[in-house]
Amino acid sequence: MQPAREGEKVELFYLSAPDCPWCAVWSNYGKPGFLSSEAAQRLTFRQIDLPALRSAFSSGWGWPDEIKELRPAIISSGQRRGLPFFILMRDQTPVLGVWGTAAWDSEMLRTIKQLTGTA
Numbered sequence: 060m061q062p063a064r065e066g067e068k069v070e071l072f073y074l075s076a077p078d079c080p081w082c083a084v085w086s087n088y089g090k091p092g093f094l095s096s097e098a099a100q101r102l103t104f105r106q107i108d109l110p111a112l113r114s115a116f117s118s119g120w121g122w123p124d125e126i127k128e129l130r131p132a133i134i135s136s137g138q139r140r141g142l143p144f145f146i147l148m149r150d151q152t153p154v155l156g157v158w159g160t161a162a163w164d165s166e167m168l169r170t171i172k173q174l175t176g177t178a
Contacts, residue, residue, distance in 0.1 A: 060154075062176035067150050069102040069174055072126055074144040076112040082143045085160050093168070101175040115142055129153060147171060 063069050073090070075082040093099050109121045122130055126146055145167050147154045154174065157167050172178040 060170065060173040063101075063149055063174050068148075070125070070148040071102050071104050071171065072123075072146040072148070073104065073106045074109060074115065074142055074146070075106060076109045076115055076142050079112045079142040081141075081160055082112075085143050085163065089160065089163060096177070098168075098171050098175045098177040101177065102171070109142070112142055115144070125151065129156070147174065149174060 073085075075086065094104065105123070107121060107123060107126075109115045116130065125148070129146065141158060143160065143163070144156065144158050145163060146156045147167065147170060155167060155170050157163065169178070
């Protein structure tokens with residue numbers, strides 16, 4: 060993947076819920092290290108706190124307009140296994156969406172580093 064060019068907007072959406080135990084793990088251990096990284100400084104990070112784990116994908120409530128239209132595609136792809144869910148966008152176009160902390164470590168972080176030129 061080519062790094063984003065100057066002027067391209069790179070955003071990372073982190074979908075979480077207060078009753079999601081894996082979200083708490085990532086928020087307490089993964090997020091602080093990521094936010095202090097060089098890669099995080101080159102993108103916009105947005106945490107979306109949804110009302111509950113069980114209703115995260117069944118209702119559009121709480122989803123920001125920028126990603127609300129992605130919800131049906133996530134549901135139909137079978138990726139809506141739960142939270143945490145991460146969506147990486149490049150100029151308002153989805154680059155990658157992953158579920159869970161393992162996919163964060165194995166896929167999302169690598170893609171973010173490539174996109175931000177910090178690999």
